[in-house]
Amino acid sequence: MAAIIEVIDLVKHFPGVKAVDGLSFAIPAGSCFGLLGPNGAGKTTTIELLEGILTPDSGQILFHGAPRGSDYRSRIGIQFQHTALQDFLTVRDTLRLFASLYPAPLPQAQLIELCALGEFIDRDSRKLSGGQRQRLLLALALLGDPELLFLDEPTTGLDPQARHHFWQRIKAIKAQGKTVVLTTHYMDEAQQLCDQIAIVDHGHLLSLDTPVALLAQHFDGVLVRLAAHPALASLGYPLRPLGEQVELSCPDVAALLPALLALGVPLTGMQVRSPNLEDLFLHLTGHSLRSGA
Amino acid sequence: MTGSLKRIGALFYARNLEFVRDRAALVWNLAFPLLLVLGFTLIFSGPPKPLVQMGVVGELPAVYAPLRAVPLLKIIPYDEEEKGRLKVRHHQLDLLLSPGTGRYWINPDAPQGAMAEYLLRQAVLVQLVRETLSGRAIRYGDWLLPGVIGMNLMFSGLFGVGFVIVRYRKNGVLKRLRATPLSAAEFLCAQLLSRILITLVVSLLVFLVAYFLLGVPLLGSGWLLLLIALLGGASMASLGLLVAARIQNEELASGLLNVISMPMMFLSGVWFSLEGAPAWLQQLAAWLPLSQIIAAARAVMLEGAGWAEVAAPLGWVLLFTLCCITLGSALFKWSHR
Numbered sequence: 001m002a003a004i005i006e007v008i009d010l011v012k013h014f015p016g017v018k019a020v021d022g023l024s025f026a027i028p029a030g031s032c033f034g035l036l037g038p039n040g041a042g043k044t045t046t047i048e049l050l051e052g053i054l055t056p057d058s059g060q061i062l063f064h065g066a067p068r069g070s071d072y073r074s075r076i077g078i079q080f081q082h083t084a085l086q087d088f089l090t091v092r093d094t095l096r097l098f099a100s101l102y103p104a105p106l107p108q109a110q111l112i113e114l115c116a117l118g119e120f121i122d123r124d125s126r127k128l129s130g131g132q133r134q135r136l137l138l139a140l141a142l143l144g145d146p147e148l149l150f151l152d153e154p155t156t157g158l159d160p161q162a163r164h165h166f167w168q169r170i171k172a173i174k175a176q177g178k179t180v181v182l183t184t185h186y187m188d189e190a191q192q193l194c195d196q197i198a199i200v201d202h203g204h205l206l207s208l209d210t211p212v213a214l215l216a217q218h219f220d221g222v223l224v225r226l227a228a229h230p231a232l233a234s235l236g237y238p239l240r241p242l243g244e245q246v247e248l249s250c251p252d253v254a255a256l257l258p259a260l261l262a263l264g265v266p267l268t269g270m271q272v273r274s275p276n277l278e279d280l281f282l283h284l285t286g287h288s289l290r291s292g293a
Numbered sequence: 294m295t296g297s298l299k300r301i302g303a304l305f306y307a308r309n310l311e312f313v314r315d316r317a318a319l320v321w322n323l324a325f326p327l328l329l330v331l332g333f334t335l336i337f338s339g340p341p342k343p344l345v346q347m348g349v350v351g352e353l354p355a356v357y358a359p360l361r362a363v364p365l366l367k368i369i370p371y372d373e374e375e376k377g378r379l380k381v382r383h384h385q386l387d388l389l390l391s392p393g394t395g396r397y398w399i400n401p402d403a404p405q406g407a408m409a410e411y412l413l414r415q416a417v418l419v420q421l422v423r424e425t426l427s428g429r430a431i432r433y434g435d436w437l438l439p440g441v442i443g444m445n446l447m448f449s450g451l452f453g454v455g456f457v458i459v460r461y462r463k464n465g466v467l468k469r470l471r472a473t474p475l476s477a478a479e480f481l482c483a484q485l486l487s488r489i490l491i492t493l494v495v496s497l498l499v500f501l502v503a504y505f506l507l508g509v510p511l512l513g514s515g516w517l518l519l520l521i522a523l524l525g526g527a528s529m530a531s532l533g534l535l536v537a538a539r540i541q542n543e544e545l546a547s548g549l550l551n552v553i554s555m556p557m558m559f560l561s562g563v564w565f566s567l568e569g570a571p572a573w574l575q576q577l578a579a580w581l582p583l584s585q586i587i588a589a590a591r592a593v594m595l596e597g598a599g600w601a602e603v604a605a606p607l608g609w610v611l612l613f614t615l616c617c618i619t620l621g622s623a624l625f626k627w628s629h630r
Contacts, residue, residue: 051472053468071474073472073474074473076472080465080472082465083465083466083468084465084469086307086308087311088310088311097304098473100304101300101470101474144473144474
């Protein structure tokens with residue numbers, strides 16, 4: 001698949017911070033690309049550089065293989081993390097205003113249906129709930145019928161039900177062949193939506209692949225959690241202490257169980273699970289996603 | 294080009310909606326100037342002072358000396374005959390005497406005029422030509438109205454553009470708009486046009502209410518007065534645009550706008566004339582666009598000044614406006630970084 005966006009050696013410094021420090025990657029057209037990282041990792045700076053909101057200090061961003069032209073803004077849609085809308089305008093007024101700014105906007109009825117805006121279409125946009133507001137912001141991002149959609153932490157602060165609805169909408173948008181670039185610090189969100197995941201920290205790219213391949217590369221088998229016991233170290237598996245418990249990573253549970261029994265380790269409360277992106281992140285960065293600096 | 298007009302039009306419309314739906318600000322914008330003018334009209338419309346005021350053009354020859362001995366008569370020297378005649382028209386002077394030409398003027402509509410004429414005839418035996426001038430009394434409210442409308446133009450233009458753009462920049466509205474095909478020039482154009490329309494409509498409504506309810510005079514052309522209001526709104530909105538070109542912080546913007554607007558309000562003769570102020574201060578004040586606007590509006594309303602008389606000050610205000618727009622759009626940034 002041809003790349004819709006190609007990033008080559010991107011650098012952006014703010015006073016005292018290297019927010020983005022030499023990033024390179026390509027985003028295939030029609031895919032969903034996830035930028036993952038803890039708070040302050042440089043996700044928002046990266047996505048704003050791609051959007052054209054920020055200008056890089058050095059490096060290149062190519063759109064369909066060429067530098068971004070003057071029509072770039074009419075071909076992309078953006079949902080920002082924090083956005084206020086004009087005061088005293090209803091949802092319908094806001095849609096009408098933004099529709100006039102694009103050369104070929106989607107019909108209002110279609111947007112209202114796609115983002116489920118019908119129930120609050122005549123409400124002042126300041127009086128919306130978190131989920132309703134998020135739907136309106138998504139509608140504004142989709143309004144110009146973009147081929148490339150940017151979502152910066154789109155579900156932060158939403159309740160679980162609203163997040164699931166949001167994912168359904170994004171999947172429907174992907175099905176139309178649009179490319180989606182999103183930042184998130186929710187692993188389940190990345191696993192649900194993304195074809196490719198870039199894990200960034202301190203402005204560097206730590207890893208880039210499909211969620212499945214990333215897990216396969218860095219983990220072998222399953223994670224087993226059980227009560228800490230001095231004899232466990234003799235097994236030779238990587239161990240991670242978790243307070244009174246310990247987590248060990250092993251390729252085969254069938255071989256582990258007899259060994260544990262032979263050592264006389266109590267199996268009460270033992271849990272076996274597949275590694276997820278959360279574990280991968282911990283593995284790569286040494287700190288967990290949400291507690292990250 | 295049509296796309297550009299469509300975008301400006303949409304943003305212009307949205308900004309107008311914001312203004313009209315902000316009831317508190319709307320009522321404030323309309324009611325405040327009217328209440329001020331009404332209040333001052335009532336306060337200052339008491340009976341005129343019993344003293345008779347007589348203007349004298351040039352030196353007072355010895356033969357008129359007895360005038361100085363008349364009790365209750367105050368003699369005020371004038372350099373220019375025309376200035377004195379204007380005061381007689383407006384009932385601000387009871388009689389104007391020109392010893393050099395042997396003429397004097399009174400306004401038959403002013404009750405004090407006959408008294409002044411009687412005193413003059415009693416005290417002086419010189420043969421004099423009597424001339425009459427017509428005109429109605431100018432109350433403080435009449436004089437104040439252009440000042441108050443000008444002040445409203447200033448606050449509405451400076452804060453409605455300057456403060457709002459900074460707020461938009463801080464809360465992310467500018468960032469959201471920037472992510473669309475809208476250009477900075479289109480955005481600024483819509484903000485300016487919307488505020489100019491709003492200030493024009495508000496000024497017109499305030500003037501019409503004052504004209505029909507308080508009987509404020511309009512001696513010159515209404516269209517000229519409308520043009521003055523238009524230019525006044527445009528100049529203040531453009532100055533607001535310049536102030537807001539880069540500032541990110543609302544407190545700084547509001548402080549800066551106050552630092553600009555407060556001295557401008559006092560130096561532009563909104564509340565009182567600067568006639569008694571030091572010459573350097575008057576000269577400084579004369580450069581302020583708001584003082585030009587208010588002086589032009591007063592000249593048109595109260596003295597019947599025509600296009601030719603206000604062309605120079607209006608030209609200066611236009612130049613000021615264009616400079617602010619050029620500089621403001623050159624400096625403008627969507628975000629602070």
